[in-house]
Amino acid sequence: MSDTTIKPRIEKIPLSEQFFQKLPVLLVPILAVAGLLAIGNPASWLTLTVAGLAMGMMIFIMASGLTVVFGLMDVINFGHGAFVAVGAFVGFTVLAWLAGWTASPSVMLNLTAVLIAILAAMLVTGLLGYAFERVIVMPVYGEHLKQILVTMGGLIVAQQMIYVVWGPDELHISRPEAFKGSLVIGEAAIEKYRLVAVGIGLALFLGMRHILKSTKVGLLVRAGVENGEMVEALGYRIRLLFLIVFMTGSALAGLGGVMWGLYQETITAHMGSEIMVLVFIVVIIGGLGSVEGCFIGAMLVGLLANYTAFLAPKVALISTIALMVAILMWRPQGLYPVVKAK
Amino acid sequence: MTDALLTLSGVHTHIGPYHILQGVDLIVPQGGVTVLLGRNGAGKTTTLRTIMGLWKASQGDVRFEDHVITRLDTPEISRRGIAFVPEDMGIFTDLTVAENMLLAAANGPIDEKRLAWIKELFPPIGTFWNSSAGTLSGGQKQMLAVARAIIEPRRLILIDEPTKGLAPAIINAMTDALRELKNTDTTILLVEQNFTMASSIGDTVAVMDDGRIIHAGAMQELVDDADLQEKLMGLSLEAHQ
Numbered sequence: 001m002s003d004t005t006i007k008p009r010i011e012k013i014p015l016s017e018q019f020f021q022k023l024p025v026l027l028v029p030i031l032a033v034a035g036l037l038a039i040g041n042p043a044s045w046l047t048l049t050v051a052g053l054a055m056g057m058m059i060f061i062m063a064s065g066l067t068v069v070f071g072l073m074d075v076i077n078f079g080h081g082a083f084v085a086v087g088a089f090v091g092f093t094v095l096a097w098l099a100g101w102t103a104s105p106s107v108m109l110n111l112t113a114v115l116i117a118i119l120a121a122m123l124v125t126g127l128l129g130y131a132f133e134r135v136i137v138m139p140v141y142g143e144h145l146k147q148i149l150v151t152m153g154g155l156i157v158a159q160q161m162i163y164v165v166w167g168p169d170e171l172h173i174s175r176p177e178a179f180k181g182s183l184v185i186g187e188a189a190i191e192k193y194r195l196v197a198v199g200i201g202l203a204l205f206l207g208m209r210h211i212l213k214s215t216k217v218g219l220l221v222r223a224g225v226e227n228g229e230m231v232e233a234l235g236y237r238i239r240l241l242f243l244i245v246f247m248t249g250s251a252l253a254g255l256g257g258v259m260w261g262l263y264q265e266t267i268t269a270h271m272g273s274e275i276m277v278l279v280f281i282v283v284i285i286g287g288l289g290s291v292e293g294c295f296i297g298a299m300l301v302g303l304l305a306n307y308t309a310f311l312a313p314k315v316a317l318i319s320t321i322a323l324m325v326a327i328l329m330w331r332p333q334g335l336y337p338v339v340k341a342k
Numbered sequence: 343m344t345d346a347l348l349t350l351s352g353v354h355t356h357i358g359p360y361h362i363l364q365g366v367d368l369i370v371p372q373g374g375v376t377v378l379l380g381r382n383g384a385g386k387t388t389t390l391r392t393i394m395g396l397w398k399a400s401q402g403d404v405r406f407e408d409h410v411i412t413r414l415d416t417p418e419i420s421r422r423g424i425a426f427v428p429e430d431m432g433i434f435t436d437l438t439v440a441e442n443m444l445l446a447a448a449n450g451p452i453d454e455k456r457l458a459w460i461k462e463l464f465p466p467i468g469t470f471w472n473s474s475a476g477t478l479s480g481g482q483k484q485m486l487a488v489a490r491a492i493i494e495p496r497r498l499i500l501i502d503e504p505t506k507g508l509a510p511a512i513i514n515a516m517t518d519a520l521r522e523l524k525n526t527d528t529t530i531l532l533v534e535q536n537f538t539m540a541s542s543i544g545d546t547v548a549v550m551d552d553g554r555i556i557h558a559g560a561m562q563e564l565v566d567d568a569d570l571q572e573k574l575m576g577l578s579l580e581a582h583q
Contacts, residue, residue: 233416
């Protein structure tokens with residue numbers, strides 16, 4: 001084939017179109033500036049912004065697995081909240097065993113205890129995810145209605161199992177000593193734990209982004225989200241990839257459960273299903289299957305919930321729903337829709 | 343070019359309630375290009391997808407290099423040396439051209455010499471190496487789809503209507519590329535509606551109708567017989583020209 005017969009060309013994307021594509025990234029700083037203007041007091045704004053980012057990061061941790069599972073496997077998992085709750089209870093148990101370490105003034109011992117609790121929660125929820133995918137999800141691939149029914153059933157079973165193992169009462173988790181209290185910056189008071197949550201969430205986002213963009217597994221996930229059949233035709237076992245992604249998503253929900261439990265300082269068997277409303281809103285705002293969209297959606301939800309709770313507490317009840325409606329009216333498939341060839 | 347590389351014996355395929363393939367018997371000889379012709383809805387695409395394991399045969403056998411592959415799953419069939427270029431090209435538009443090619447090299451790193459050959463065969467692959475595949479034109483996407491299929495040596499490539507919707511210049515270029523590919527060890531099973539193009543590179547031909555093979559033989563035999571063309575396809579090659 002000669003160059004003379006075909007002149008390579010590529011469609012140039014107009015600048016206005018490029019700006020439109022990047023616009024969702026600007027929504028978070030735009031909302032932060034709008035919040036500053038509305039609140040007026042920089043110290044209150046800083047406190048609320050850090051609280052909003054922390055809340056957003058924890059929702060992102062719980063939602064990231066769900067969105068990838070939906071994008072890659074086309075599975076609507078209403079049972080995702082079960083992993084959040086189980087993760088929180090496993091984390092609680094480990095922290096209770098390590099009460100001596102969490103009560104110690106040593107930051108290193110505190111961090112080690114939390115790290116062990118997180119790893120244990122991720123291990124248990126990852127294994128639970130394996131069983132959930134094999135027993136509950138695998139028989140209903142491609143059948144959305146059945147997926148909703150059986151995963152809801154799985155959630156109920158998991159909640160009842162929590163009652164059996166940990167009892168029906170809500171439990172109190174005490175944060176490790178190093179995570180208690182606030183840092184005072186000027187007139188603003190910022191809870192230490194919220195900074196930890198922001199750090200962990202940011203590290204997770206950057207890690208996921210690196211894996212998705214720069215590794216072959218990430219390439220496979222991105223390709224599988226778009227056209228799983230073609231990935232199989234290239235010689236890759238997408239069912240194995242499904243399982244790995246589902247287990248990872250479940251483990252991340254477990255991590256989110258520990259983080260959310262420490263944030264709220266109380267845990268219940270229903271905490272997973274309660275937080276799932278926000279998680280689904282974030283996944284829908286971000287665009288089903290998009291990790292970056294999910295991250296931006298979580299930040300928007302976290303910030304807006306905190307700003308409106310301060311400015312107009314009654315409006316706060318509907319602020320996240322209103323945000324979702326506004327985003328969907330602007331971009332009906334979410335901020336970063338993932339192309340799916342079906 | 344006499345040994346059978348791929349044999350379909352009495353293959354039936356159902357898609358939901360529809361009985362699409364109704365006893366397909368097809369022999370694809372080793373080497374060269376076998377063209378599968380037929381009107382829309384005759385079962386050509388279903389035949390390719392059944393060979394690839396994307397739709398399972400409900401009855402009959404698909405035999406590749408003396409092994410029955412009917413019940414194998416798609417990745418295993420691919421790893422035995424069969425590549426597939428679907429009608430919609432199956433390009434990952436969210437990935438770059440380079441990432442598409444990297445994924446297609448399922449058995450290890452890309453062979454640089456082979457890649458250089460492919461870039462010579464399809465110049466846009468080199469030109470747009472780091473561009474998003476979603477921004478390529480239709481012809482460039484088709485080149486990427488074929489390039490992806492041959493990034494590793496394959497025994498058989500199944501190509502579904504590679505010229506569909508393309509401009510004449512691109513069709514000529516694609517035909518040249520397939521002709522060059524024919525000179526390698528690779529066997530091609532080509533589904534094509536463009537009889538002029540198909541007859542220019544095909545060695546053997548099979549014509550399908552209503553889920554069955556109704557004619558099989560040498561391409562030249564069909565090219566030389568206008569009555570047979572009319573009988574099988576309702577339109578002769580002369581009418582195309």
